[in-house]
Amino acid sequence: MLTISRELVDKIVAHARADHPDEACGVVAGPAGSDRPERFIPMENAERSPTFYRFDSMEQLRVWREMDDRDEVPVVIYHSHTATEAYPSRTDISYASEPDAHYVLVSTASEEETPFRSFRIVDGVVTEEEVKIVESYG
Amino acid sequence: MAIEVRIPTILRSYTGGAKAVNAQGATLEELIGDLETRHPGLKDRLVDESGLRRFVNVYLNDEDVRFLGGLGTPVSDGDTVTVLPAVAGGAR
Numbered sequence: 001m002l003t004i005s006r007e008l009v010d011k012i013v014a015h016a017r018a019d020h021p022d023e024a025c026g027v028v029a030g031p032a033g034s035d036r037p038e039r040f041i042p043m044e045n046a047e048r049s050p051t052f053y054r055f056d057s058m059e060q061l062r063v064w065r066e067m068d069d070r071d072e073v074p075v076v077i078y079h080s081h082t083a084t085e086a087y088p089s090r091t092d093i094s095y096a097s098e099p100d101a102h103y104v105l106v107s108t109a110s111e112e113e114t115p116f117r118s119f120r121i122v123d124g125v126v127t128e129e130e131v132k133i134v135e136s137y138g
Numbered sequence: 139m140a141i142e143v144r145i146p147t148i149l150r151s152y153t154g155g156a157k158a159v160n161a162q163g164a165t166l167e168e169l170i171g172d173l174e175t176r177h178p179g180l181k182d183r184l185v186d187e188s189g190l191r192r193f194v195n196v197y198l199n200d201e202d203v204r205f206l207g208g209l210g211t212p213v214s215d216g217d218t219v220t221v222l223p224a225v226a227g228g229a230r
Binding site for chain 1: 146147148193195197200202204220222223224225226227228229230
């Protein structure tokens with residue numbers, strides 16, 4: 001299960017809407033071992049594409065080092081699909097490389113609603129998990 | 139002195155869980171060859187027939203080796219090499 005604050009959900013959805021029709025992507029970092037997403041880090045989609053995303057390699061190095069220095073991990077890795085459902089594609093599955101991360105997908109295909117779903121992707125196997133949105137971590 | 143190679147979580151099964159290992163070589167290609175002798179299987183996760191795998195980022199100190207010289211990039215004692223799997227995907 002992914003437990004995430006409403007504020008972070010709103011930020012992820014706002015980023016996805018702002019970059020539509022291109023795919024938006026980013027990370028929510030949290031303390032190592034906590035499984036608690038805390039620090040919102042929107043990333044550049046180096047591909048600037050409606051059907052593909054890739055973190056800019058230099059930005060990724062900077063962000064990953066910063067997480068290392070702060071003893072954080074990428075608790076959530078998110079991206080948007082802009083014309084299809086919020087479910088991992090074959091491409092998403094083949095490149096998933098953080099077995100401990102919650103892979104969040106949002107879809108901006110509809111203007112009325114923005115589905116927000118979370119998955120584990122380990123060794124090519126996708127498992128959807130419940131998303132629990134909380135007002136604060138208490 | 140040696141060259142420190144920082145290993146991402148997903149590849150630590152090849153390094154007995156170690157976050158960083160030491161290796162030697164004059165170029166990135168030699169360095170990866172040296173790593174392979176102690177951590178068999180690692181090389182195949184980093185390179186294929188055409189060179190560095192497209193969805194693996196390798197950095198020498200603060201630079202992406204793609205912008206340096208790829209596998210031919212010279213390395214020397216005291217350098218740090220960082221491996222990060224690219225974060226990528228998409229609807230296509």
